[in-house]
Amino acid sequence: MSFVRHITLPKGFVAGATACGIKPSGKKDLAIIAGRAEVSAAVVTTSNQITGAPIQWIRHILPRGCGKVRGMVINAGNSNVCTGKTGLKDTETMAGLTAKILDAEAQEVLVASTGIIGHPLPMAKVKKGIAAAGATLSLRNDGDVAEAILTTDLRAKSAFVQTRIASREVRLGGIVKGSGMIAPSMATMIAVITTDAKIAPTVLRKALRQAVAGTFNAITVDSDQSTSDVVAVLASGLAGNKTIQPGTAAYRKFAAALAEVCGELARSVVADGEGATRLVEVIVRGARTDAEAEVAAKSVANSPLVKTAVHGADPNWGRIAMALGKSAAKVVAEKLTIRIGGQPPSRRQNAEDEFVKVFARGMGCKFSAKKASSLMAGDTVKIDCNLGLGQGKFTALTCDLSREYIAINADYTT
Amino acid sequence: MSFVRHITLPKGFVAGATACGIKPSGKKDLAIIAGRAEVSAAVVTTSNQITGAPIQWIRHILPRGCGKVRGMVINAGNSNVCTGKTGLKDTETMAGLTAKILDAEAQEVLVASTGIIGHPLPMAKVKKGIAAAGATLSLRNDGDVAEAILTTDLRAKSAFVQTRIASREVRLGGIVKGSGMIAPSMATMIAVITTDAKIAPTVLRKALRQAVAGTFNAITVDSDQSTSDVVAVLASGLAGNKTIQPGTAAYRKFAAALAEVCGELARSVVADGEGATRLVEVIVRGARTDAEAEVAAKSVANSPLVKTAVHGADPNWGRIAMALGKSAAKVVAEKLTIRIGGQPPSRRQNAEDEFVKVFARGMGCKFSAKKASSLMAGDTVKIDCNLGLGQGKFTALTCDLSREYIAINADYTT
Incomplete structure (x- = not known):
């Protein structure tokens, strides 16, 4: 399959993916998205009271929903939900192994997991997968990443928007998986958006929350709500723009572009909803x-x-x-x-x-x-x-x- | 088809039904249930903000949800909802024609209507149907009535409970239609329960509200809610019991029997839910x-x-x-x-x-x-x-x- 490129088009990001055997089909199932250096991060997570270990991890490392991170590791095929202390330990291990590859701390790595729930992750496979995905990190593998995060989705889903902020070109790329709003057994919606805009984590979070309200929070396939939903945006700051401040024209333009990416991804989730024909x-x-x-x-x-x-x-x-x-x-x-x-x-x-x-x-x-x-x-x-x-x-x-x-x-x- | 008898088993009620051509299938589609004299009545109606003309009529004649009535007329196949002033006039006509048969006032007749919505009732057929159903009023036609109120339901649904209140035998019989919680195009849940208990309208309403809470309000087929849902209970007072007063053992026994009938009817609605296999x-x-x-x-x-x-x-x-x-x-x-x-x-x-x-x-x-x-x-x-x-x-x-x-x-x- 060939994809239009997306999450590595904004400056400062690499991505890689592999098939490590979590999906019985043998399809790609483990992905890493990384900043070349520290990036601003903002996340919005599920409001379900039952949450997966990765959601708990994200809330632990970003207690206010934003901060600085180095990257994100995602596995599909087995969602790390309702797996007790083992699940939490496995999440930390995933973060730690990914951090090592990125020369960072575990606390600087976001984790997401999607697929059937209630089964401990096959960590031997996951560990090999992280090493293998880490070895493929490059500008060219974003299509593999969009594939590796899917479960019952029929299509890989991505979006890309380019805008000018104070005469600087700013790019935003995104991928998403979803199928059912929550697909079978909490298959989860996961969206990752990268941008090279220069923006502080708290301002990024504000823009993300606004964007999510009219997009990801406006879609429904079956009214059910996942225990693992997460939307993350990572900003490398390499576009060369003056740092975006709230209340400015630059902020409004960035927020509009972010909402556009989120809107396109949200639409594609619904269009690819389970059994959807229209x-x-x-x-x-x-x-x-x-x-x-x-x-x-x-x-x-x-x-x-x-x-x-x-x-x-x-x-x-x-x-x-x-x-x-x-x-x-x-x-x-x-x-x-x-x-x-x-x-x-x-x-x-x-x-x-x-x-x-x-x-x-x-x-x-x-x-x-x-x-x-x-x-x-x-x-x-x-x-x-x-x-x-x-x-x-x-x-x-x-x-x-x-x-x-x-x-x-x-x-x-x- | 043969049915166990139900709504005419409590003393003081007759029932009749006919096929007047509202249902294209030619099945029975118009029913009258009547007290031999004035009866206590209590109703619970839909909480949907969009309501059919019959619901508006019931609320008009029983503004506090209870009072004295003579009977009820029900048609199936075409629900009188969103039909404007014509719909209200048609409802009043149905009540008036039924009242004439019963030698009563229009204001003493409850009306219900179920089926496809948005089309004015074929009143020529309905008028003939009311006359024909009125001519069949007897103790023996309750099975026909249970059939005549159905739409997409697969089975006629009824319940019967007998209890002793202060050494008097008290009977309660009920019928219901529902299929989907609201079946297609507001097909509506309609339940009618008759009893020969002697009980004032306000006390009957209290018992009905309690019974509905754990039964009809506890069932769901598709989470959708009809614009015409109505549960009505009619009490003839011919069982010979001392009038049931709230807070007494007699009240508790009656309330339990009413809840039992409602529970059985509610269960049968779900079991007959659209496409239900379990x-x-x-x-x-x-x-x-x-x-x-x-x-x-x-x-x-x-x-x-x-x-x-x-x-x-x-x-x-x-x-x-x-x-x-x-x-x-x-x-x-x-x-x-x-x-x-x-x-x-x-x-x-x-x-x-x-x-x-x-x-x-x-x-x-x-x-x-x-x-x-x-x-x-x-x-x-x-x-x-x-x-x-x-x-x-x-x-x-x-x-x-x-x-x-x-x-x-x-x-x-x-």
């Missing part, structure tokens, strides 16, 4: 507050009845109204307008979306079911809900729910 | 409070990953731990114990359940996956979670998630 954008406008818009949008995006209707290209507005109405957000049927949008299959790429109004003033509208269904038959379906109560807005991203989702998840461990 | 009881104990136990149990019961694992008879405790951990209830991995229970297929009926401990002290236990899987292969699977933090407990009921659910819901309107 992407669904649930746009809620006119809510009393942004928070209520988010609650309402996620209620629609998580509704199995809405997701199966989208799978069947069925403009069933009743299910959308139901999902809005059951949410904690204020909804008044008489003020609600629902439109269904997308691109008819005959249209050329990048054509403007068309919309059909299906619900207004407390009732279904007269509309062509054939037209609405054709708009729902494309790769991306938009569900636009105007609550008519205020200025709050939020867009949630999800995918349809197919028989394939059941097939993937009914017998994952066996 | 029942899942999620028992959460040791929570800090009952409310937290409920939140945790429902998080597990609504998790698509848990439900697909049960479908595959896969003892995947990681998904259970994840679903507990993502809930708003306090969960500490080190204090949590998870056991999976059921009956091995070889055992005779009504044998004691066997349990396998799969998770304790923050880690998976050593257990026989074959044994655990065999316990999950029966009709009922128990997931027993002890949070180890307090005395709070709650049991949620759900079903597994199968390919069939997708098939039923991906193309319901088309």
Whole structure:
């Protein structure tokens, strides 16, 4: 496979990966991403109360979610979750062995782990894997890394954005794995973004938290939430820009670029969702507050009845109204307008979306079911809900729910 | 089909049903349940903010959820939801025509409607149906009524309980339809319970609310919530008991019998859930409070990953731990114990359940996956979670998630 390059395009990063035998398939399963020197790091981790050992490690070395690190080691195929003291020790060992290769301290290495949970890592394989991956660290192996972090994902997923900040070229590259929002047995979402921007860890964290809110925190495949989700951004500072300060034009430009990378990665996670055949954008406008818009949008995006209707290209507005109405957000049927949008299959790429109004003033509208269904038959379906109560807005991203989702998840461990 | 009798077994009730052509299949679709005279009534209706016209009618005639009524008319095949002023007028017409048959006022007739939403009722058919159903009112047609209220349900569902209150025999009979918790396009859960107990409307409502909390409010098929859910109980007072007063032994006995009927109906709704192949009881104990136990149990019961694992008879405790951990209830991995229970297929009926401990002290236990899987292969699977933090407990009921659910819901309107 050949990939467009991504996480080693920002200056100051190398990456390498190997197949050390954790995945029974023999595919690549261990990756290292490293700064050539110390880098600024910021992370956002899962809000699940049950957490894997690597999440506990990251919180231990970066208690405020940011700091200076040298790199990150990731294994796939066996997630180090609910493995007790052994799990914590194994995580520290992974950090320590990677640190040795990078001539650093264990406390300077982030760790992530994804795959089936509850089984201790096969540490003999992992140790060999770290040595082997370390030996491949270079500018050219970022494609291998994007592959090595996958579990049930069908595709490697990456993004790249270039921007100018105060006349300096700044690059951001990212990779992600996810499949299910949490894929089978906590398969976990892991995203790593590298950048050569010069920015302090605390400012980087602020930008990351903002970026995550409208991107990774706006997507859902199955409403389940992993014990190991982590989004990490590493900044080498080699772009030559003046250090980015909060509240400046430079910060806004960097934050926008980071949000763009996160948005692209988040979209690709949903598009590659387990059994997904189409992407669904649930746009809620006119809510009393942004928070209520988010609650309402996620209620629609998580509704199995809405997701199966989208799978069947069925403009069933009743299910959308139901999902809005059951949410904690204020909804008044008489003020609600629902439109269904997308691109008819005959249209050329990048054509403007068309919309059909299906619900207004407390009732279904007269509309062509054939037209609405054709708009729902494309790769991306938009569900636009105007609550008519205020200025709050939020867009949630999800995918349809197919028989394939059941097939993937009914017998994952066996 | 022949049914065990139920809602006309309590003294003072008659019932009748007909096929008036609302269901394209030609099956029965209109039913009337009536007291021979005025009866005490109590209702619990959906908490969805979008409600059907019949729900608005019920709230109009019983603003405090209880009062005196003469009967109830129910149609299936077309739910009168999001149909504007026409829908409200049609509901009032249904109540009025039924009232005429019963020699009563429209305000004394409850109305319910289930099926596809957003289409005005075919009132010509409905009017003929009310006349025809009214002509069949008798003690013998309760089976027809149980059939007439169904939509995607596979089976008619009923329950009957007999108890002695102060040496008088008191009977309670019930019917329910549900299929999906809300089945396709708000197909709605409708439950009607009749009893000959003598009890005031306000006391009946108190008993109903208590009964619903642990039964109808503890079940979930797909986490979606109908715009038309209604549970109604009608009490004729002909059992000859002294009027049941709150806080007495008689009240406790009646409340227990009502909870038993509700429990049996609720279980049958889940067992007949869309695509369901097995029942899942999620028992959460040791929570800090009952409310937290409920939140945790429902998080597990609504998790698509848990439900697909049960479908595959896969003892995947990681998904259970994840679903507990993502809930708003306090969960500490080190204090949590998870056991999976059921009956091995070889055992005779009504044998004691066997349990396998799969998770304790923050880690998976050593257990026989074959044994655990065999316990999950029966009709009922128990997931027993002890949070180890307090005395709070709650049991949620759900079903597994199968390919069939997708098939039923991906193309319901088309």
